[in-house]
Amino acid sequence: MSQPVFGHVGSYRPGDTFRNRIDLSLSGVHRPRRTGVCGTQLLGAESIVLAGQYEEDDFGEDEILYSGNGGRDPKTGRQIMDQMATTGILALLKSIETKLPVRVMRKVPAEGDGLDVYRYEGLYQVVDFTYGPGKSGFQVYVFRLRPIF
Template sequence: MGTPRFGHVGSYLPGDTFRSRLELRLAGMHTPVRAGIAGSQHTGAESIVLSQVYEDDVFGEDEIIYTGQGGRDAKTGQQVSDQTLNDRNLALLKSAETGLPVRVLRKVHDEATAAEVFRYEGLYRVVGSAYGPGRSGFGVWRFRLVPVAA
C-alpha cells in the first residue's frame, strides 16, 4: 500500500472517463479493483466509486448519500445482512473527522460509445453519517458527501 493521495490526481478533471476499474487503478484515481472505498481507518477515504450496486445510494446535484461497504450477497448483489464498522467504513468516518477531500467516481452509460464507463465527478467532503435500516431492512451505513467548492 502506497502513500495515500487526497485530492485531484495528475491532470485528471471532473468529467474525465475511464473504461474499467483497472484503468482507474492504473491512473491512480481509485486503487482497489473491486472495493468501492479506497483508504483506511487511519488516513481516511481517498476515493469512492458509485457502481449502481447498493440500492441505498443516492447521487444528487448538491449531495451524495453513499452506502457503506458490506452485507451484500456476492452473487445477487442484494443486501442480506447488517453492515459493520469495517476498515473501509471507518475510512469514511475518518474523512468526516479530517475534512480531507474524497475523489468521487461514478459508473455511467456513455452515449458516444454505448458502454458503461467510470466518470470522475470531482472532489467531495464527508459531512455526515448515519446507521439505520436500508431499503432491504438491514442496517447500513450512509455517508453524506457534498461537493468541495471550487
C-alpha cells in the same frame, strides 16, 4: 504501495472518464481494483466509486448518499445482513473528522456505444452518516457527501 493523495491526482479533473476499474487503478485516481473505498481508518478515504451496487446510493446534484460496504449478496445485489464497520466504512468515518477531500468516481453509460465507463465527478467532503435500517430492513451505513467547489 503508492502514497495516499487527498485531492486531485496528476492532471485528472472532473469529467474525465476511464474504461474500467483497471484504468482507474493504473491512473491512481482510485487504486483498488475491486473495493469501492480507497483509504484507511488512520487517514480517511481518498476515493470512492459509485457503481450502482447498493440500493441506498443516490447521486444528487447537491449531495451524494453513499452506502457503506458489506452485507450484500453478490449474486442478487440485495442486502442480506447488517453492515459491519470494516476498513472502507472506518475510512469514511475518519474522513468526517479530517475533512480531507474525497475523489468520487461514478459508473455511467458511455456516450455512443452503450458501454459503461467510470467518470471522475470531482472532490467531495464526507459531512455526516447514519446507521440504521435500509430499504431491505438491514442495518446499513449511509454517508452524506457534499461537493467541494
